[in-house]
Amino acid sequence: MSRPGPDTPIETQWEGRFITVKQQGTWEYVSRSRGIHAAVILAIDDDADGRHVILVEQYRVPLKVRCLELPAGLVGDHEAGEGSEIAAQRELEEETGYHAAHWRTVGEFYSSPGMVSESFTLLVATGLTKVGEGGGVDGEDIIVHRVALNRIADFVAAKRAEGCGIDVRVAMLLAGGLLAG
Numbered sequence: 001m002s003r004p005g006p007d008t009p010i011e012t013q014w015e016g017r018f019i020t021v022k023q024q025g026t027w028e029y030v031s032r033s034r035g036i037h038a039a040v041i042l043a044i045d046d047d048a049d050g051r052h053v054i055l056v057e058q059y060r061v062p063l064k065v066r067c068l069e070l071p072a073g074l075v076g077d078h079e080a081g082e083g084s085e086i087a088a089q090r091e092l093e094e095e096t097g098y099h100a101a102h103w104r105t106v107g108e109f110y111s112s113p114g115m116v117s118e119s120f121t122l123l124v125a126t127g128l129t130k131v132g133e134g135g136g137v138d139g140e141d142i143i144v145h146r147v148a149l150n151r152i153a154d155f156v157a158a159k160r161a162e163g164c165g166i167d168v169r170v171a172m173l174l175a176g177g178l179l180a181g
Contacts, residue, residue, distance in 0.1 A: 002026065018074075022117075031117040032074075038120035039088040040072040040169055042106075043098060045128040050148055053173060054096050054128070057143040058136070060165060067165035068145075068156065071095045072120065084121040092125055096144045097134030101127030111168065122169075149173070 004025030013021040013028070020033050043054035060067040073091030076082045085103050092098055106122040136142035147155045152173045160166055 036074050036076045039075050039084045040120045040122050041088050041092050043125040052146050055145040063165045065165045068159045069167040070169050088123045097132035098128045099131045100125035
C-alpha cells in the first residue's frame with residue numbers, strides 16, 4: 001500500500017462514540033474519537049516479600065477471550081482536559097483497588113501504528129496501598145493479579161495456556177527494561 005501525500009484529504013468512513021474509521025488515499029485506519037487517548041499503568045508493589053506487579057484480567061469483546069493486561073483507561077472520557085496522571089490515578093483505584101503514592105511518566109507510545117492512531121501514556125506507579133477491592137465499574141468484571149516479578153514469565157505462560165490473551169504491553173515485564181530503574 002502506497003503512503004499518501006501529506007496533503008491527501010482524510011475522509012471519515014464511520015464515527016462512533018469512542019472510535020473513528022478514517023481513510024487517507026488507500027490507507028485505512030482507526031483513531032479515537034474526540035481526541036481521547038489512554039493511560040497505561042505499570043504498578044509496582046515493593047514489600048518484605050519482594051517486588052510485585054499488579055495486572056488485570058478482563059474479557060475483551062474483539063478477542064472473544066479474557067486478556068491479561070496492565071491496568072489502563074481512557075484519558076478525557078470523564079472530563080474534558082483531564083490529564084494522564086489524573087486518569088491513571090482514577091483507573092488504578094477503580095480497576096485494582098490500589099492507590100499509588102508516587103507516579104512517574106515514562107512517555108507516549110503507540111500500540112499498533114500501522115492500523116491505529118491511538119496513543120497511550122505509560123506511567124509507573126509505586127508506593128502502593130490497597131484501598132479497595134478493585135474489579136472495575138459498570139460490570140467490567142476485572143480480576144486483579146498481584147504477581148511476583150521473579151515469577152512473571154511462569155505466570156504469563158500459565159495464563160496463555162488457560163487460553164487468556166496477552167496484551168503486548170505485558171511483554172515489557174518479560175524484558176524487564178523499565179523495572180530496573
